[in-house]
Amino acid sequence: MVPSTSKxxxxxxTPDGVARACVFRNGQAKAGIILYMDAFGPRPALYDMAARLAGSGYAVLVPDLFYRDTPYGPFDAKTAFVEEKSKAALTALISGTTQDxxxxxxxxxIAALEAxxxxxxxxxxxxCMGGGRAINAAAAYPDKIAAAASFHGGRLGTDAPDSPxxxxxxxxxRxxxxxxxxxxxxxxxQSARLAQALRQAEVDHIIENYVGMQHGWCVSDHSVYDAAGAERHWKRLIDFFGETLG
Structure with a gap:
């Protein structure tokens, strides 16, 4: 965890129950950020990422999106989709927690950050699964969310009603x-369809292809984690939020 960052x-x-979450901050926060988890749930790897983001001057909220189905896991990000039992459990959690x-x-x-x-x-x-949810949150709360980022998010450009x-x-x-x-x-x-939809909607956007990276490259406990690629992601993300949120 980043020194002096509190958790x-x-x-x-929520409308459907009570979600557990963690808030990270480092001194006086200039803005708030919601970090939407990948499929393996809140855990040390995500908490380290939230702490690093908070170190740039934000209050960072990491909610458990699977709270309706607690207890679950824990899951090993390196093997969870390889082992049949954990794969079935994860698939059920993901499909049972809809975009809506x-x-x-x-x-x-958002209310928790305002509190x-x-x-x-x-x-x-x-x-991962949180990428589309971050963008859809911006669609659902356009007067609250000023910047939304997705990394290795899936199904962002389908024709489904819940696609970004x-x-x-x-x-x-942005x-x-x-x-x-x-x-x-x-x-x-899908990338082309998303780009066309965002351009037609006059959304200020960037879609960047990280050549050589695999799905999950940003998160340190994934088997495909790439340290250099993750650092590139950090530079883009911190600049993106700095330009938009201050």
């Missing part, structure tokens, strides 16, 4: 998408 466990009342559910929850996540004293614009960043491409017209935030060089969950045709 506090909280609970958040997370969009509803995001109103409570932390955040009064200015809010950012969102998501990894389908919701582009509702977005007022959007950054970092895609893995080869990623079956976000192939080139």
């Amino acid at each position: 506090r466990d909280i609970t958040i009342k 559910m997370t969009a509803r929850d995001s109103g409570a996540f 932390e004293g955040i009064r200015g614009p809010i950012g969102a960043v998501g990894y 491409a389908s919701n582009a017209g509702k977005i007022k935030a 959007v950054y998408v970092g895609s893995a060089g080869v990623d079956g969950s976000f192939p080139p045709e």
Whole structure:
């Protein structure tokens, strides 16, 4: 964890129950950020990322998106989709926690940051399954979320009603998408469809292809973690939030 960055466990009342979450901050926060988890849930690897982001001057909220199904896991990010039992459990958690559910929850996540004293614009960043949820949160709360970033997010450019491409017209935030060089969950045709939808909606956006990176490269406990690629992601993300949130 980044020195002098504090971590506090909280609970958040949502329309569907109570979600556990952690808040990270380093001194006086200039803005708030919601970090939408990947499929393996809140854990030390994500907490380290939240602490690093908080070190740039933000209050960072890491909510448990799977709170409706607790207890679950823990999961090993390196093997969870290889072992049949854990793969089945993860698949059920992901399919059972819909984009619409997370969009509803995001109103409570924003309120939790406001209870932390955040009064200015809010950012969102998501990894893997959290990538689309961060962008859809910006669509659901356009007057609250000013910046949304996705890294190795999947299904961002399908024609499904809950795809970020389908919701582009509702977005007022700036959007950054970092895609893995080869990623079956976000192939080139989806990237093109998302780019077209964002451009037609006049959304300020960047879609960047990280050549040579694999799905999950940003998160340190993934088997495909790439240290150099992760540092590149950090530079892009911190600059993106700095330009947009201050």
